[in-house]
Amino acid sequence: MDTRTYNECVHQWSDPLYRFACRCLSDSEEARDVVQTAFTALWEAREKVEPDKAKAWLFQVAYRQSVNAFRRQSRLVSTDLLTEDSFVAPAYRRPNRSLEEALDRLDNQARALVLLKDWEGYRYEEIGRITGLSETQVKVYLHRARAQLKTYLVSVENVLS
16 A cells, blocks of 8 residues: 555545444544544554455454443443533434443444444444454344344333333
């Protein structure tokens, strides 16, 4: 991958990577760090990464960085202490509050799968490459995540609020 191709990747994939990281982490500053780390890693591995595989490679790095950041956040901050003002509102299209709360109830892998498929529109095969799962595992885990979302979203407390 040459410098021109790398710059094209940055131009083409920085916004989708940022949206993905924001939704995974609910923290815009941490999401920026994840995106920067992903592009730094791409630059360092530019000789090994084929240009047509750069998208999956970047999302795989961002996915792993998001998981690590989520684990760090979980260790550092008790979720009981968080308030609505704890997070910066990212500058992108946001789902409604009930859907956000439902997504927040999913574990990080399930949330990432839902976001990659339903929010970003990736195919099962691409999600498998990004997450390191087989296509069958992606489908099964995504089905389970959607079932959890459905259970939460159709509960009486959430329909009436």
